[in-house]
Amino acid sequence: MKTANKIIPSVKTLGTAKSIMPAALWALTISAFGIGTTEFVIIGLLPTVAKNLAISIPAAGLLVSFYAIGVAVGAPIITALTNKIPRKQLLIYLMLLFIAGNVLAGIAPGFIPLVLARIITGFAHGVFFSVGATIAAAVVPVDKRASAIAIMFAGLTVAMATGVPLGTFIGQHFGWRSTFLGVAGLGVVELMANIFLLPDIQNDAVATIKEQFSALRNKKLVLAFLTTLFNYAGVFLVFTYLSPLLMEVTGILQDMVSIILLIYGIAIAVGNIAGGKLANKTPLKALIGMLILQAVVLLIFTFTAHYTTPAIITLFVIGALSFATVPASQLYVVQTSERSNPAIINVASAFNIASFNAGAALGAYAGGWVVSSALGLSAAPWAGAIFMLLAIGLALISYQADSIPEVRPNTGDSPVSALC
Structure with missing residues (x-):
């Protein structure tokens, strides 16, 4: 962990970090685009899949939950088990798994095979973002790390802006299987981006499995993971059922849903x-402020959801806030890991990604219960705000705990700060 070259040994051969950063971040961002498309496109396809497979909307919503479970289980475990594999090679393997998962989804004859395909794809997702976030943070100066993580996650968010509406359109007109096969083709492009744009990324010093999972004994990290979980439970409780909510509560036609998405x-x-x-x-302060705003706007959406123009305006604000917290959350976990034990950074990052997707699974499940109950679809926004309030409480506890110095073992220089 003593030099930057242990993470990116090609720094000396390819030039300065400044010249490498664009290529490395482009590869990560392009890959994140495809992963984001396959994760979220199911949101717009819920009515189509439900009708084609003769299942209910809440049952189709489980496809969101099972994908998230695949991420939540796969991210920390596979990240720990693959710690000895060079980072570039690992990311290439992950894209091959991503392609396979989407092909299986595209040819799935029924609900259960589709669930299994989603879980397989989720495995690739979890490890990619946990490793990718630490790489993104490692190739920029210390005061730009949240922005670098945001650039990588921009691929995921751009997927929601373009890939998800396009995938929804394709699924509605050519069948949902066509969407997943199209994403598999996109995966081939991402595979090439990883092969040609990523430098030869070597591992840092390998930590034992026990040492990596010591992240779960760090109270500050556990608070951060729980904050992420409840934050995205609130986000996905609303987002999972956004299409039927817009159609049944707001009164928007199905053909217009793609435009709203x-x-x-x-x-x-x-x-x-x-x-x-x-x-x-100051990632933690920023996170708290954005969580508070998000809770307020979700409560407002409870009332504006019944009117087309106010609903669209409110939804735009909800969208802006929903993923604005990702860089703050991920950077805070990286910083806390650095102060505690740099050897656990990758797995700590993986646990935060896992918490994100566990929150998505929880939100989708809770949302299914809410919309199936007498409360109905119109209750989804305020139910999401309840989860957001729990996240705010945990973040405030983290802020108080963050003033207590962390005892850091003498394990060498941080793999992130060594580059700065």
């Missing part, structure tokens, strides 16, 4: 980049 996705992309800039210096 496009607006929502643009807001997410804008908010993600803005959130990265806000979080560069």
Whole structure:
């Protein structure tokens, strides 16, 4: 862990970090675009899949939950088990798994095979973002790390702005299987980007499995993971059922849903980049502020959801805030890991990604219960705000705990700060 070259040994051969950063971040961003498309396109396809497979909307919503479970389980475990594999090689393997998962989804004859395909794809997702986030943070100066993470996640948010509406359109007109096969083709492009744009990324010093999972004994990290979980439970409780909510509560025609999702996705992309800039210096403070705003806007959406124009305006603000917290959350986990034990950074990052997707699974499940109950679809926004309030409470506890110095073992220089 003593030099930057242990993470990116090609720094000396390819030039300065400044010249490498664009290529490396482009590869990560392009890959994130495809992964984001396959994760979220199912949101717009829920009515189509439900009708084709003769299942209910809440049952189709489980496809969101099972994908998230694949990420939540796969991210920390596979990240720990693959710690000895060079980073570039690992990312290439992950894209091959991503392609395979989408092909299996595209040829799935029924609901259960589709669930299994989604879980397989989720495995690739979890490890990619956990490793990719630490790489993105490692190739930029210390005061730009949240922005670098935001750039990588911009691929995911741009997918929501363009890939998800396009995938929804394709699924509605040519069948949902065509969407997944199209994403598999996109995966081939991403595979080439990883092969040709990523430098030869070697591992840092390998930590034992026990040492890596010591992240779960760090109270500050556990608070951060729980904050992420409840934050995105609130986000996905609403987002999972956004299409039926817009059609049945707001009264928007199905053909217009793709356009609304496009607006929502643009807001997410804008908010993600803005959130990265806000979080560069004080990620935890930025996170708390954005969570409070998000809870307020979700409560407002409870009332505006019944009127087309106010609903669209409110939804734009919700979209901007929903992923604005990602860079702050991920950078805070990286910083906390650095102060505690740099050897756990990758796995700590993986646990945060896992928490994100566990939150998505929880939100989708809770949302299914809410919309199936007497409360109905119109209750989804305020139910999401309840989860957001829990996240705010945990973040405030983290802020108080963050004033207590962390005892850091003498394990060498941080793999991130060594580059700065």
